[in-house]
Amino acid sequence: AQTVTQSQPEMSVQEAETVTLSCTYDTSESDYYLFWYKQPPSRQMILVIRQEAYKQQNATENRFSVNFQKAAKSFSLKISDSQLGDAAMYFCAGAIGGGTSYGKLTFGQGTILTVHP
Amino acid sequence: EAGVTQFPSHSVIEKGQTVTLRCDPISGHDNLYWYRRVMGKEIKFLLHFVKESKQDESGMPNNRFLAERTGGTYSTLKVQPAELEDSGVYFCASSRQGLGTEAFFGQGTRLTVV
Numbered sequence: 001a002q003t004v005t006q007s008q009p010e011m012s013v014q015e016a017e018t019v020t021l022s023c024t025y026d027t028s029e030s031d032y033y034l035f036w037y038k039q040p041p042s043r044q045m046i047l048v049i050r051q052e053a054y055k056q057q058n059a060t061e062n063r064f065s066v067n068f069q070k071a072a073k074s075f076s077l078k079i080s081d082s083q084l085g086d087a088a089m090y091f092c093a094g095a096i097g098g099g100t101s102y103g104k105l106t107f108g109q110g111t112i113l114t115v116h117p
Numbered sequence: 118e119a120g121v122t123q124f125p126s127h128s129v130i131e132k133g134q135t136v137t138l139r140c141d142p143i144s145g146h147d148n149l150y151w152y153r154r155v156m157g158k159e160i161k162f163l164l165h166f167v168k169e170s171k172q173d174e175s176g177m178p179n180n181r182f183l184a185e186r187t188g189g190t191y192s193t194l195k196v197q198p199a200e201l202e203d204s205g206v207y208f209c210a211s212s213r214q215g216l217g218t219e220a221f222f223g224q225g226t227r228l229t230v231v
Contacts (some may be wrong), residue, residue, distance in 0.1 A: 004159075037222075044120070045208070045222040091160065103148055103212060104173060105220065107160040 002027040006108035023092030123223035135197040142211030155205040
């Protein structure tokens with residue numbers, strides 16, 4: 001079983017500033033992946049960034065980076081130089097390996113990010 | 118390349134009626150997933166197809182829900198008869214591989230049962 005928790009229902013940031021979205025997870029598996037997905041208003045969810053559990057190095061995609069703390073089971077998303085287009089609902093998700101559950105995503109509750117001009 | 122498409126985008130039906138949701142995955146994606154988000158709650162997994170076979174249907178809430186994926190292409194999710202608690206947004210996602218690869222999502226079908 002796996003659980004994912006996002007404790008921040010809403011966050012806001014000024015344009016060009018940096019914001020960090022929090023996510024914690026729990027799993028007994030050793031093989032798993034963690035993801036951040038973004039869902040802009042009235043649009044489909046898209047992948048922002050992904051982290052393999054066996055990799056110690058934090059994933060980075062342009063202005064988006066994660067702070068993966070495996071021992072603490074924490075997986076936060078940092079958005080640097082925030083832009084108006086970053087405004088969206090952000091979902092943290094995990095997928096465990098093996099068995100029949102491979103690829104199945106377990107989602108957190110989501111965090112609504114507002115970007116102020 | 119066309120993305121994942123879902124039909125209809127919205128559906129309002131009365132309790133007791135039947136509704137069928139459709140998902141067209143990205144061509145070549147063997148893995149197809151259905152998820153649901155009930156108002157105010159997190160997105161929950163419903164089931165997973167690999168080609169035309171049900172790999173995991175542990176998230177299906179009850180036998181009023183029936184999913185099919187004929188020929189390993191598009192998938193349908195039928196709710197019969199619909200109940201008020203079935204209201205929510207139903208998402209479909211597809212991926213080429215399973216674990217760790219990017220899942221591409223459709224825009225979702227907002228189902229309202231009145």
